[in-house]
Amino acid sequence: MTDHVAPPPMLPAPDRGLAFLARHPRGLMLATVFVGAAIGWAWLAAMIAAMLAATDMAALGPGMELFNYFNGLTEIPESVRAGLAVLCAPAPGAAWSLGDVASVFAMWVTMVLAMMLPTAAPMLAAYAGRAEIAIAAGERPVSVLVPAAGYLTVWLGFAIVATGAQAGLTALRAFNAAMGPMTLVLGATTLLAAGVYQFTPLKQACLTRCRLPASFFAVRWSSETAQVYRLGLEQGLNCLGCCWALMAVMFAVGVMNVVWIAVLGLVMGLEKATLNPWVSRVIGVALIAWGLGLIAASPVGARLLHL
Template sequence: MLFVLAVLYTVYGAGMRMTAFEMTAMRDMRDMPGPLIPGVWSVAYATLVFLMWWVMMIAMMLPSVAPTVLLNAALLRHTGDADRVPAISAAFASGYLLTWAGFSLVATAMQWALEAAGLVSATMMTLIEKWPGALVLIAAGVFQFTPMKAACLEHCRTPAKFLTEQRRTGTQGAFLMGAEHGTYCLGCCWFLMALLFVGGIMNLIWIAGIAIFVAVEKLTPFGDTISKIAGAGLILWGALIFVNLV
C-alpha cells in the first residue's frame, strides 16, 4: 500500500506546478520559463520539494528492499518475537526510509543551490546545459567501479548475512537495523539518484529506469556484472556528449 501511494504521489506531483506526466512529455524543454524566480524558495515550497524527493525515493527503493523486509519477517516468525512481526517489520522499514529522508534533505538543498546558480531549471528541474550533465554521467560511471560501491552492493546483495550477523531485538533494534541497511543502500545508490538531475527530477522515464536498474543490480545473480557494464556505459555516454560539444 505504501508503495502504491508513493507511486501515485510521484506521478501526479502533489503540490507541484506540474504532474510527472507533464514534466516527462516536455522533457526536451530544458529551460522553459516559469512563474518563479530561480533559487527564491518559500519554506512551503522547499517542504514540497523535500516531500517530492522523499516520496520518490520511497517509490523507487521499496521494490528492492522488499525482499529484505520479508526475509526479516520470516526469520522473526521463528523467534520469541513471532507475535510482533508487523510492528517490528514496520520499525525496520521506518529506519530504512529515514535514511532516504536524509538523502532527500541533501538533494533538496542541492537542487536549490544549483537552481540559484542558474544550472538547474526552476520549471523543468533538470540541468540546463549539457556539459554539467556529461560530468555527472561520467562521475556516476566511475563510481560504479569504486571500492565503496562494491562494498555497499555486496551488503545489499547478501541480506541474509546482514540479518543474521547484525540482528538486534525488539522494535528499536529493528529500527536501527533498518537504518544501517538503508545507509549501505544509500552508499550503493546515491550517485545513481544524482542522474535525475541529468534526465529531469520528475521525468518518469528516468525514475522508472533507475528504479528498475537498482532492483536488477541488487536482486539478480548477475547484478555485479550489470553494475560494471552500466558504469562503462555511463562513462561512454558522458564522453560522447563532450565530444559533440567541442
C-alpha cells in the same frame, strides 16, 4: 454434564486484519512495500497530471515527450513550444519560498518511496523470514515496520540533501525551471561521476551487503525495538552507499522525469537482486559512455574536438 466453553469474541474486521499481519511478517512486508510504492507513484502521477495541461513535457527530460500526446502539444511546432516554455517558466535563479522547498522535498520523498522502497523488498523479506522462525519458536519479534522505518530514515536524509542541492543549483542558474540541467556539461559530468562510482570499492562493498540480507539478520538478530531500528538504519546506509550515485542521475535527466524514475528504479532493483558482478560494470560503462557522448555534443566538446 458437558461444560460448553464460549468462543472468544470476534474482533472487528480491521483488527483481525492487523492481527493476521502481525502473525505473518511476510504479508506485512508485502503490504508495506506495495502501499508505500503506490503512494509514491500516485503522488508523482498527480504532479505530472497537474503540469500536463500547460507544460511541454519534453522539457522535463528525455522520454517525457511521450506525455505530449495527452495534451496535444505534439501538433505545435517545437519553436512555438519553446517560446511557451520561456513565457510560462519562473525567472531563472529566482529564490525559493518555504512552499517551494516543501514542494520539492515532498517530490524527493515520493521518489524515495517509488524507487527505493521496492528495492528494499529483499532485505525486508529476509527480516520477515527470520521473524517467522522466531514466531514458530514462540517468540514475539519486532514488527517488520521497524527496520523499514530505519531504512526510510536514511533515505529521508538523502531527500533533504537532494532538496538542498537542487535549491543551490537553481540559485546558481545551473538548473532550469523544468528541474533539469541548464547545460549538457552539467548533465554529462553527473553521468560520468555516477559511472565511475560503479567501479569503486565502496560501491562494491555496499552492494555486496545489500545482496546478502539474510545472513545479516541471522547474525545480528535482536528482539529489541531500538536495536532492530538500528539494523534498519544500517541496511539503509548500505543501500545509500550502493545507490546514491544512481539516484543522482536524476539531476542529469530531469528530476521530474517519471520515465527515468521507473528505469533507474528497475536498474537498482536488478543490480541488488543479481550476484553477477558484470551487471554493475555494464551499468557503469553505459553511464560513462552516455556522459562522454553528451560532452562531445556540447559546445565545449565541439571546440575540443576541433582543436
